[in-house]
Amino acid sequence: MLDANIKTQLVAYLQKLQRTIEIVASPDSSEAAREMLALLQEIAALSDKVTLREDGNAARKPSFSVGLPGETARISFAGIPMGHEFTSLILALLQVGGHPAKVDASVIEGIRAIPGEFHFETFISLSCHNCPDVVQALNLMAVTNPGISHQMIDGALFQDEVSARQIMGVPTVFLNGEPFGQGRLALEEIVARIDSGATQREAEKISARQPFDVLIVGGGPAGAAAAIYAARKGIRTGVVSERFGGQVLDTLAIENFISVKATDGPKLAAGLEEHVREYDVDIMDLQRAEALLPQAAGSLTEIRLASGATLRSKTVILATGARWREMNVPGEKEYRGHGVAYCPHCDGPLFKGKRVAVIGGGNSGVEAAIDLAGIVGHVTLLEFEATLRADAVLQKKLFSLGNVEVITEALSTQVSGDGEKVDGLLYTDRASGEKRRIDLAGIFVQIGLLPNSEWLKGTLELSPRGEIEIDARCATSLPGVFAAGDVTTVPYKQIVVAMGEGTKAALTAFDHLIRSEPC
Known part of the structure; x- marks a missing residue:
């Protein structure tokens, strides 16, 4: 199933295993089971630290688990994790094998400290570009905390269960047999939902931050470009976003990003974040802005978050983007996720x-x-x-x-x-x-799209369509507050346009700072 190039890469990855791992397969007589076993046999043959047994008795077949010999495995895959989920499989092998995850140590400690028993099930489709983020987050939690287990389930192979559970959107997550969430869920978001104190602790940490020179609200292409250009000026820069990457994360094929013939949204979003993190930028993800509190000239502007935290900054760039427009007809909300x-x-x-x-x-x-x-x-x-x-x-x-x-x-x-x-x-x-x-x-x-600007109504000037009114330099009706990207009145909602507008907003904010009296 794996070509020579992938096998070569896998050999290099599997050399990072620090301990022996055991894959236990639970096949049935289906063609999918034969394909699953072929994949697992190929993987096991690439490293002496990977063993394979084919005598599993899991309830869902075909499936397999990844764990340590002599221990009950906490990660399993019901189906064949190829396509977008192949990376989820490789990360599971590495993390069970002792290779550390690229996650902040404080997040790992928070996961490890969560009390209780949590069994997660995630129904996915192999063509879903949001599903791997959820699968990988829950797998990491299962590796980290003995009280947590997780199984990825390919809905295409378990259609009867999909129908019985009325699953009509992926990823769909169940916790201990009950619905937990649907759609993209980040690691920190999942942790916050099962650890009631996590949100408050994070809010306190955010509120304790010193004022920024420029605070960017939104982590899409406009926000990322603004952050890079602001940070390069040597000023204190922060980004607060509901999810870094924004709507780009929901875009699959991108064929009009100049100089890149073809890419996809999640890959571009990952590149944006990686580039921003090259600079001294304080990224506060999974935080929804709730209110803009403008102050008198020469003082700090405040952004209040839904978590209860408050941030202060000399200038603010609003880059909250847009979301899919709804039909707004009877039945749409009632059957969202159910058709x-x-x-x-x-x-x-x-x-x-x-x-x-x-x-x-x-x-x-x-x-x-x-x-x-x-x-x-x-x-x-x-x-x-x-x-x-x-x-x-x-x-x-x-x-x-x-x-x-x-x-x-x-x-x-x-x-x-x-x-x-x-x-x-x-x-x-x-x-x-x-x-x-x-x-x-x-x-x-x-x-089409709707601007994410409801939280700004009554605070600054919006167009009849709800877009933030800006001038040629991205200035809004409030001094020291600028805006960029799809949330604004700028024509043509395109990634390259948003990046240019974010760049312009950052340069304008910097110009405003050097011409203003210090706060």
Whole structure:
């Protein structure tokens, strides 16, 4: 299963093992089990510190565990962790084998101190680019704390269980058999949810920080660029973000980032963070800004966080980005995660062979329909306008597919469901006024973006669309407060545009500082 290059890399990785690890396989008679065993045999053959037994009796088959000989394993994989999850497997092998994780020591100590018994299960799809972060976080927690165990479950191989548990989005996490969370979850976020004191301790640490020269709110492309340019000026720089990387983390294919022919969102986000950390930047992740408290001229501006912490800074750059726009029709919120989805790459495999709809005829919607057509039984794409807005090359590809139907001039009016999951979509034909229904198992919403600016209403000037009003130098209506990226009125919501705006905002903030009286 593994080509020569991957094997060569694996040999180098496995040399980092500090102790012998044992893989225990629980196969069945399926083809998937044969593929799983072939993979495990290849891995075991690459290091004398990896042993393999094929006599496991796990409840889910095919599956395998990774642990130490003579001990009950706390990490297991139900399925074949290839695709995006291959890295999760390699990290599990290394960490069980004693190789230290690249995580702050205080986080490790916090995990080790959590009392209680926690058994996590994460349902994933191998095409999901958010799932590995959750799997790797929970695996690390299981390695660190004897009271924690975790199993990754490939939903495509356990369809009966997916249906029984009404799982219609990945990653979906269960804790001790009960729903725990869905979607991207960072390590610190998971720890905070099971360790009630973690949030308060972190808030106290954040509030104790000295004032910044520039504080950037948001960790996407605009925020990262602003942080780098500010730090290079030698001024005290901080970044507070709900999740570093922002919406880029939810973007799979990126083919218009100049000088890079093709990459993906998580890879770009990791590169952004790595670059920012090359400088003396204080990154405070998993912190949601709740209020901007402007002060009199010459004094410090405050940012209050949802955790209760407060940060102070001489200047502030707002780069909170945008999020997927919702349809705002009856049934959408009720069935979110139960048939209503926003990430076709992540959740598409859960609808294999079924009928789904894509809402939106722009590039995102058409790309989603094309991708889904290779997985699901049938795709209906609905567009509000009379024509699609996607690039011509994408439309040509879309109309070449035999299992795709396009409906224009369609106004979605309601998501229909049976009380547990989506079973259809109601819409109005805008040309005839006729009300119609489509029977569906899933609805993927791709209709543009909304700025993350609600928390700023009444504080500074916003456009009618909720975007932060800025001038040519990224200045807002408040002295010393600047803004950049998708949350602003700047046209064209693109990664390269956001980076340029973040750079401009940092340079403007620096110029403001050197022209202002010291606080």
